Amino acid sequence: MSRKRMKLLVDSLTRSSKHFNKSEVECLVNLFDTLVAKASSHFAGAGFDRTVFRDTLHSAFGLTDEVMLDRVFSTFDRSNTGSITVVEWVEGLGVLLRGTLEEKMKYCFAIYDLNGDGYISREEMFQMLKNSLLIQPADEEPDEGVKDLVEIALKKMDYDHDGKLSFTDFEKAVREESLLLEAFGPCLPDIKSIIAFEQKVFRETPK
Known part of the structure; x- marks a missing residue:
């Protein structure tokens, strides 16, 4: 992605997600790109699939319940395409990590x-x-x-x-x-996982 497109994307996501500042949004977009690279090729560039999403939430937040992970995927995947776009990723994490x-x-x-x-x-x-x-x-x-x-x-x-x-x-x-x-099952990360995730993802990005 060109620097200009990245800047436009980050600006727009910073406005829409409300929970992250620009450098944090940039870190989440970089993480998104890494996950897309792992995903199956037919979503290439557009997003990543359910498997990558579940693996990521499992390793980052310890969420293991299959049914819950599927439901979390569905609430992130607002456009119902079977893949998570960068907007869905940043806005979904806004609620998961810092939601009111x-x-x-x-x-x-x-x-x-x-x-x-x-x-x-x-x-x-x-x-x-x-x-x-x-x-x-x-x-x-x-x-x-x-x-x-x-x-x-x-x-x-x-x-x-x-x-x-x-x-x-x-x-x-x-x-x-x-x-x-x-009440009906774990679908939010606990505070320790949130802190660990934020420290890992939001550490100083190389300029």
Whole structure:
């Protein structure tokens, strides 16, 4: 990419992402280029695919849950092309690394709303909790334990008692108890991973 195009891209992304300054955006664009180089060639130049995305998030933030990683990919891939563009990459990382509570709530809700209908249903909660629970009590039907958790979550978060969570329910619950932000599975990096990632990626770029 020519220096002029790089400058235009960095300026535009700095304005749209709001969370990074120019030199940080430049570092993220450089990282993006490195990842594109690893990706399969049919996306060449345009972006990188699901596999590279999952490997990157796995190694950078320790996110391992397959279902969650797929959902994170889908929320980043706003254009729904199956590859992550540089704009989606920088704006998505803005929320992941430095998002406001508002942004993180919208992001987590979108991840948990598996079919995109604007609600987190019992079935969706069951699906996600079943995946994120590794250890089951030996004497209990594994699914029963998960069903109990779903009921507990609904009891705590379903303010309008319609048997599913709207964004309004979710937002209200999280504002009252911030730990509920990731109630249905880990989809945000922890603070240690964020600091390590930023130190590694945003260290002084060679002039």
